[in-house]
Amino acid sequence: MLDSFLGNKKIDKSVKESFLKWIPLITIEQLETIKNQAKNEPVAIFKHSTRCGISSMVIKRFENSFDEDLKDLKVYYLDLLNYRDISNEIASQFDVVHQSPQLLVIKKGEVVAHASHYDISKVDLKKI
Numbered sequence: 001m002l003d004s005f006l007g008n009k010k011i012d013k014s015v016k017e018s019f020l021k022w023i024p025l026i027t028i029e030q031l032e033t034i035k036n037q038a039k040n041e042p043v044a045i046f047k048h049s050t051r052c053g054i055s056s057m058v059i060k061r062f063e064n065s066f067d068e069d070l071k072d073l074k075v076y077y078l079d080l081l082n083y084r085d086i087s088n089e090i091a092s093q094f095d096v097v098h099q100s101p102q103l104l105v106i107k108k109g110e111v112v113a114h115a116s117h118y119d120i121s122k123v124d125l126k127k128i
Helices: 030-037 053-065 084-094 117-122
Strands: 022-024 043-048 074-079 102-107 110-116
Touching (some): 030 043, 043 053, 043 084, 053 117, 110 117
Parallel strands (some): 022 074
């Protein structure tokens, strides 16, 4: 305790470095950006409900499974409670039924993988 008070903090080396760089999805116009990006590379959208216990568990698993091999994958984060209209537009534009939590992977303008709830952990992003 005295060490931490004096500034001699030990660094916890067991903390895993995060390679996941969330991109907030906050406007419907960003869906066009996503489609354009997905012409050349896969892009993911993670739809999350901040009030749902399942969603909280799933997002933690997703973050923990995201390793250095995926560091260049663009992953958009959609807060469903604040931006439900964007989720509705995603459902319409990509012809996918809204669920929460939900992961969609878009490539060449099409949804090439999607899953919800605990099935999100079964999506192998390295093979897309």
